[in-house]
Amino acid sequence: MKEDSEESPYDRPSEDSPQEDAKKGEKEMSFLDHLEELRWRIIYSMIGIVVCAVGLWFFIDPLMEHVLLRPAMQYKMHLQNLRPFGQILIYMQVAFFGGIVISIPNIVYQIWKFIAPGLYPRERRYISAIVAFTSICFLIGVTFAYFFILPAALKFFVDFGTSAIDNIISVEYYFDFVITLMLGAGLVFELPMLSFFLSRLGILTPKMMRKYWRHAMVVSAFVAALISPGPDPVSMLMMAIPLVFLYEISIWISKFSQKKRRSAAA
Numbered sequence: 001m002k003e004d005s006e007e008s009p010y011d012r013p014s015e016d017s018p019q020e021d022a023k024k025g026e027k028e029m030s031f032l033d034h035l036e037e038l039r040w041r042i043i044y045s046m047i048g049i050v051v052c053a054v055g056l057w058f059f060i061d062p063l064m065e066h067v068l069l070r071p072a073m074q075y076k077m078h079l080q081n082l083r084p085f086g087q088i089l090i091y092m093q094v095a096f097f098g099g100i101v102i103s104i105p106n107i108v109y110q111i112w113k114f115i116a117p118g119l120y121p122r123e124r125r126y127i128s129a130i131v132a133f134t135s136i137c138f139l140i141g142v143t144f145a146y147f148f149i150l151p152a153a154l155k156f157f158v159d160f161g162t163s164a165i166d167n168i169i170s171v172e173y174y175f176d177f178v179i180t181l182m183l184g185a186g187l188v189f190e191l192p193m194l195s196f197f198l199s200r201l202g203i204l205t206p207k208m209m210r211k212y213w214r215h216a217m218v219v220s221a222f223v224a225a226l227i228s229p230g231p232d233p234v235s236m237l238m239m240a241i242p243l244v245f246l247y248e249i250s251i252w253i254s255k256f257s258q259k260k261r262r263s264a265a266a
Helices: 018-028 031-057 060-068 070-074 086-102 104-118 127-159 171-188 191-200 206-211 213-227 233-265
Strands: 078-080 168-170
Touching: 031 060, 031 086, 031 104, 060 070, 060 086, 070 127, 078 171, 086 104, 086 127, 086 171, 104 127, 127 171, 127 191, 127 233, 168 171, 171 213, 171 233, 191 233, 206 213, 206 233, 213 233
Parallel strands: 078 168
Antiparallel strands: none
């Protein structure tokens, strides 16, 4: 029975047999192994954030004065520190969140390395491109918030109301507003990447996105109101407008992802 004893090519795990690779990965890693892998990915992400935050600390004064405080000085806002160690805590907060922004490529890379065992071998080849695209989308969102949303929101705040009332703003609230706005915009601009990922999984299709575009507009308005740090309509509107365009871009990305998925299955 020589033919029965020979190993069939379909029984050998290879790149041409992703199902076997997936089964092999499941056998090799238990639930505790996944938890251990997740723990190390979180540790690596935190190390990257700390390293970037420490490096950013050497440039903290120019960052504060020429970047983050510049919009407030441009509109002649009066900022006030209300706590003895308030400025120290603000500097540390800015360094930490700045470290997150700078280490976004590392964070995304660690996320993809964690889920890599569940991907097909041909899909793992695109990890570098996915990390780069995800990081670029996030940084574009942060940049858009700083140059467009933040000035519009501050101008509305400064011009609104009567001149009989002096607007003296807590510097803590100002930085909370700026940081939340920029990080929120960065997350919003990840919508195309989310669309690509869900389309590759077969959960999302361009036809579905076209069909429920009205619902998507309502959800976009809700998300914009949720992410916007202030109650002003300007920041909400400025956050909702790019969501509409990003949704349209996501439809085209979903089409591209569906084509890649069909060609890979063929």
